[in-house]
Amino acid sequence: MDTGQKTDPSIGSLAFTVVLWLLAGYIFTGAFDFAYPANVAPTIIGGCAFALMTGLLVREVVRLLRRRPRPGADRGHRHEAVTLGWVAGSIGLLFLLGFLAGMSLAMVALLRGYSRESWPTTVAVTAGVMVTVYLAFAVGLDVPVFGGLLGGG
Secondary structure (H helix, E strand, O other), X not given: OOOOOOOOOOHHHHHHXXXXXXXXXXXXXXXXXXXXXXXXXXXXXXXXHHHHHHHHHHHHHHHHHHXXXXXXXXXXXXXXHHHHHHXXXXXXXXXXXXXXXXXXXXXXXXXXHHOOOOHHHHHHHHHHHHHHHHHXXXXXXXXXXXXXXXXXX
């Protein structure tokens, strides 16, 4: 349903798109380091994600260049800043502590800090997601989970 109100694109939205574009490019180019059977899925997924993010990035830049400032247009950008900060923090935690510890801390920060969930809900959701991911990848697919730079990566 169109309410007739249009939101102004912001620098935060553009920065978030750039981060996702770089991540998709990293996945796509990283796929070339693997041999044939192992590189098919990351090449397809990374290539599609990179192509889609390139289109989105072009759209964001064009909208940003065409925008006309409106009075009060800077209100409501807290959500974008929180999202960008959470993504950057999550990536940093992932590289430092590894996937399971880093993503667990990032989920706790999001659920407790931003969503204001209770501790039982936060612990249950975080544990459920991490156990499911571990069982799916480490046990089911026999793919090692990244241990982080501090954990011997």
